[in-house]
Amino acid sequence: MTPAISIQNLKKSYDDTVALKGINLTIGDGEFFGLLGPNGAGKTTTINILTGLVRKNEGSAEVFGKDTVSDYRFTRSQMGISAQEFTQDWFFPLDKLLFFQAGYYGIPKNEAKEKVDELLLRLGLEEKRSSRLRQLSGGMKRRFQIAKALVHDPKILILDEPTAGVDVELRHELWQYFSELHKAGKTILLTTHYIEEAEKLCDKVAIIDKGNVIKEGTPKELTGQLGHAGITINISDTDVDLNASLTDFTFTYAEGRLHFTVQDPEEALPIIINKLTQIGCHIQRVETTKSSLEDVFLSLTGKGINE
Amino acid sequence: MNWVGLWTLTAREVGRFFSVYRQTVIPGLTSSILYILIFGFTLEKRISTIDGIPYTLFIIPGLIMMNTLTNASSNSASSMLQMKLLGQLPDLLQAPLSSFEISLAYIIGGMVRGTVNGILILLVGVGLSGMPVVDPVATIGFIMLVSWAFSSIGLLLGQLAETWDQLATMQNFFLTPLSFLGGIFYSIKMLPEWAQEASFFNPIYYMINGLRYTILGVADSEPNTSLIVAIFMTIGFTVAAILLMESGKKIKQ
Structure with missing residues (x-):
């Protein structure tokens, strides 16, 4: 056809x-x-x-x-x-x-x-x-x-x-x-x-x-191919340079919402929370999700779609 | 040929200027009445006749021509630039319309506005001064021909211009001076020899005198020369406007 x-x-x-x-x-x-x-x-x-x-x-x-x-x-x-x-x-x-x-x-x-x-x-x-x-x-x-x-x-x-x-x-x-x-x-x-x-x-x-x-x-x-998962963390607004502190992770940040794309959320979540706590971020909410198109996009382009 | 598309865009172009007739029809009419009353009737006391024609009657064909060509060119020029600046042009360029059809619709739109203005001022001139018209059919035909030529020029300018300022520059520094220097208010026989020769290079001189011949039966230029210049300008600028549209310069990336 x-x-x-x-x-x-x-x-x-x-x-x-x-x-x-x-x-x-x-x-x-x-x-x-x-x-x-x-x-x-x-x-x-x-x-x-x-x-x-x-x-x-x-x-x-x-x-x-x-x-x-x-x-x-x-x-x-x-x-x-x-x-x-x-x-x-x-x-x-x-x-x-x-x-x-x-x-x-x-x-x-x-x-x-x-x-x-x-x-x-x-x-x-x-x-x-x-x-x-x-x-x-x-x-x-x-x-x-x-x-x-x-x-x-x-x-x-x-x-x-x-x-x-x-x-x-x-x-x-x-x-x-x-x-x-x-x-x-x-x-x-x-x-x-x-x-x-x-x-x-x-x-x-x-x-x-x-x-x-x-x-x-x-x-x-x-x-399915990427097998990634997403972790969304809401934090209180911060002046800390997140890019410098979270160099090991692929993430986007907008208006207090951090979204990470990871292979294994169980392994990554404690490390991320630890790093955020160390740099003084006040964590309000944590959510893990199965892999979404947003995660696929992020892992392929290395940036969010609005960047 | 997309006849419905051509008709639609032409109707839009004509409808556009009629919808703002206070800006597109009335001003030319008002200024021409003032020219006839102030320049004509007052100067007639000092310049009684030119080539045996009362001064008021002598200037009317020039006023008709100035309004005709100004309106014809500004219609297609401003409409094209407006379409570009308001983001309407993609609607046309993405439709199944050829460059020829788009150009033709714009040119006809300008031609109608030039002709409407020209005929209205002709009627006002006849009404105010009792001017006889030697050959009405040739008069209207010549107004339409010149309107077409200058509408094509307007389309060219509208495609090339990127700002209103650029368009105004072209109008104010070329069209208006050339119109005044083309012999609206005088016969070139009243000028020194060098100025007479310079007038021969001004195309608007032929337009004004061509129309003057059809209305009054007298003119500085040979009537056939005026007709030939008008025909060449019409063909030349129409082809140029269509080719520029086809090239996509300044309207496509």
């Missing part, structure tokens, strides 16, 4: 910076695929090459077996993109912007009307259909981005950080919606900083760092 997206040896440089060093990815038709990586890893460049915003230096990118450059009309009509950055517009109301978006994909207004109404209703924007984008909250703008990506009913939905900056409630609502779309047969390519999001939604993930795909598989495969 022809894959929905096939990327072979994709390379891209910006002046002196090498963004992609020869990426290979295959995303099956109907798959929910997550692309994980820290900032600057090459996720958005990969997406932008697929959609035609960035020109590749080498390699190939295909959508349903067609080249994204020579067969761009076909490949672009198959994809809907919810970009990370919000679009702004000063002139037109939301429903008109959606009609324009459908029109760019060759769908006249009378044919797009049903879909526009359905999306505005489903994404909770019906009451705002006559509002301008500047009048929307951040969460509403995010929902509008998703409506815009879906208005031409694409087979492939590309979600670039679709829940960035939204509250927990909306994030869960969007996850529910993405799952529904996936069940309805859409292929979804997701990039995210929320590893939990990828773990919860994706059939398959690829971890990308410094322009290379360093690991690919189902979340279960990846966590």
Whole structure:
């Protein structure tokens, strides 16, 4: 079966910076695929090459077996993109912007009307259909981005950080919606900083760092292969240089939460607690978990996804 | 050809400037009325006729042309730059639209704005001064042709510009001076010889005189020369704007 997206040896440089060093990815038709990586890893460049915003230096990118450059009309009509950055517009109301978006994909207004109404209703924007984008909250703008990506009913939905900056409630609502779309047969390519999001939604993930795909598989495969476990310790805020004190461990630290990735938690936990106590950290809570995607990411890249 | 896409983007471009008509239509109309009332009717006491044409009537084709080309070029230029700065351009570049279709929609949008402004000022001129129009069809045709040419120039500038300041510089230091020096308010026969020769290198001189010929039946330049310059500019800048769009320079990475 022809894959929905096939990327072979994709390379891209910006002046002196090498963004992609020869990426290979295959995303099956109907798959929910997550692309994980820290900032600057090459996720958005990969997406932008697929959609035609960035020109590749080498390699190939295909959508349903067609080249994204020579067969761009076909490949672009198959994809809907919810970009990370919000679009702004000063002139037109939301429903008109959606009609324009459908029109760019060759769908006249009378044919797009049903879909526009359905999306505005489903994404909770019906009451705002006559509002301008500047009048929307951040969460509403995010929902509008998703409506815009879906208005031409694409087979492939590309979600670039679709829940960035939204509250927990909306994030869960969007996850529910993405799952529904996936069940309805859409292929979804997701990039995210929320590893939990990828773990919860994706059939398959690829971890990308410094322009290379360093690991690919189902979340279960990846966590199983590494056999790592996680230790989460909440400590009172500290000025101590944790990196200098915990040199033997791979960990992330943010807002009082330390997360360690270890091979054997029973062996590592007493040592970690001992070290933290020695440097004067007040331990509030300790939790050990089975290996998660976050642990896999941490052990492969040596850093947290937000670093 | 993505006809629906082309139509949609064109409708958006036209709808955009009509939605802010106070900024895009009214100012040109107001300033032209003031020019006709202040420059025309007051200076007519000192400069009664040029080539046998009352001074007020003489300046109207120039005013029409200045507004036509300013509006046509600023529409496509500002719309393109706005799309870049507001993050809307990816919506177009990721859609199944060719560079040709995108360029054409922008150019038609600017052409419509230039033509609408030109025709409105023509009507105001006729209303205020009772000016007869020798060949109305040729007048409207010439306004549309020049609008197309300058809309293409605007699209080129809009693609190249990265800030509003750059765009304003191009408008203020090139288009406006060339328009005034193209003979809106005077016949180049009133200039010293060196200035007359310099005017021959100003394309806007041919635009103003071409239109003056279609409206008043007199002009400094040969009517055919004006038409040929307008056609060459239209073809040349249209091709250049499309090729720049296709190259992706300043709009793609």
